Amino acid sequence: MNYKNITSCNYKRVDEIISCICSNEYPFFLDKSNVVGVGLGYKVKNGFCTFQKCIKVFVTEKVPSNELPSADLVPPIYKGLMTDVVDAGYFKPHSLTQKVRPVICGYSIGPQPIFGVGTLGCLVTDGFSRFILSNNHVLANFNSLAINTPILQPGVKDGGKAEADVVANLTKFIPLRPVTTFRRPDNYADCAIARLTDKSIASPEIALAGNPKGVKPPKLNEYVKKVGKTSELTEGRITAINTTYTADYGTKDVLFKNQIVTTFLSQQGDSGAVLLDVDNYVLGLIIGGTNTFTISNNISDVLRLLSIGIITK
Template sequence: MHEHELFDAEATAVPSELQGLTDALATAEGKFLDKPNVVGVALGHKITDGVMSDTPSIMVLVSHKVPADMLRPADRVTKTVDNTPTDVLEVGHLVAGGEAPAEPLRAVDAQTLASRVRPVRPGYSVGHPKVTAGTIGAGCYDIAPLPGMPPRYYVLSNNHVLANSNDAQIGDPVYQPGVFDGGGPADAIGRLARYVPIRFDGTCNYVDAAIAEVPFDTIDRDIYWSGYPTTAATAAAVGQLVKKTGRTTHFTTGRVTAVNATVNVGYGGGKVARFCNQIITTTMSAGGDSGSLVLDWENRPVGLLFAGSAVATILNPIATVQVALGVRLWP
């Protein structure tokens, strides 16, 4: 059985009402991505006065909106692409959001997700020794035909949380909690097992993901405040309500605003990585939440949170993550 066959085809499908826009999306990538202020393009529904319509559109993602009369004609977004309506969606300056903020956090009850816990639940602090802190998204295990006996078990998070944005060695320790939250050698929960390298050469990345192997009895799959995943994966739909639990902002909810997004994401030090086929939601995260598993209202996994801004959050489709790493979250 091939790895991709372990997931329902619908888990990675483009929503039916947007399937006819993929050619227009490709045109939009070539036409708009090099314009000032544009950080990505995606598929979605036109939004007017904050209300999402039923009109399928090419979403042009900008760091901030600028009045048309302040732009050169060559820098303006056309009203259509290949006869498909366009819409401009402000998403802020997108950055990989795995690391905890540099300033001390407020002393509030939510700090409990920054503590040491055994067995640990998804939603809690974790990190490579060279990273401040991110979030455990899920417990998972190696893909194998069902039924069977999984040989190894893992915690799932981002590359930039567990593998320090490619600057790590397989076998490096992973701390729970992360260093920012007081974690050290005595708090090692496991060791880096696999990660998908992030490319910074302008070619498409599809996931920012990594796993650390852990003893079976140190990880639970019961996500703090949400519960157990109810399936392996489900596709994102524009307008869909979603939720997550993360180390910094804890339990939050959001709405999917665009899918099949191509976005440029900053990783600090001037490094930018392009990600394709991503999911955009309203803001539901902050620094330290990266690695969180995003679920729908029925606890079906939708995406792995890895980046965002003050006004938007970016997810890798969770089916793609599992295939890329050779793991599964359910059953």
């Protein structure tokens, strides 16, 4: 392959070059019609994985090349690297819905005044207190709720009642910074934590999976699983890593970097579930997906931004 034209990414390994392009040169792709993400993946040809590393280009809908303006065409080769255009569909923030005590990860949670619900991913700690981990859009309703907002299990939509079902209080969230007319801010995680009202009220066990064993970095093509409140235990594979992706939150678009893309694992309500490998190591935090893919934050970014660690027992 010819890498001589790559000026902004001074790496030698193909995966490092592609990851650098996806993190720094993504506007070349995202400014094209229908393109919502780019990541490091394996080229798929005639339905078969070739195990050749390429730039995965995620589009909301595949359109015949003769119907697109030349400026919106994705080149088959970009700076000497193969591209692979994938029909991803449209992103939607994504039920183990009953009340359970002690609270078990994977079940329904939600803030007291809001009808929306999501999934309790896992228990975490800052070294002093215990917290539940989920998404900002689940626990803080996209930056809009006050610190100390009560968190219910199950969430209001699943029958949770004020006071009787409060298990935690919103403690911290990483603000989501949406795309504007003039700016496209970088985001790395849609995440929030809520301090447990009592450390004995929740268990680190993940329903149908067991306790998490720790954290690991994601690897291309590895088998993964998740437990969420809507679709419960599902399994799949990682199809792209180091992905830059534009997520549509309804009234706002948010640009995320360093994301994990998997085969379809989640449905609405599964947002906040953790992405696990086959040995129960946490790889990511699910934020949503399309009708063909699921998108997760890299767990290393989540833990770094919130200054927390996973509780395993």
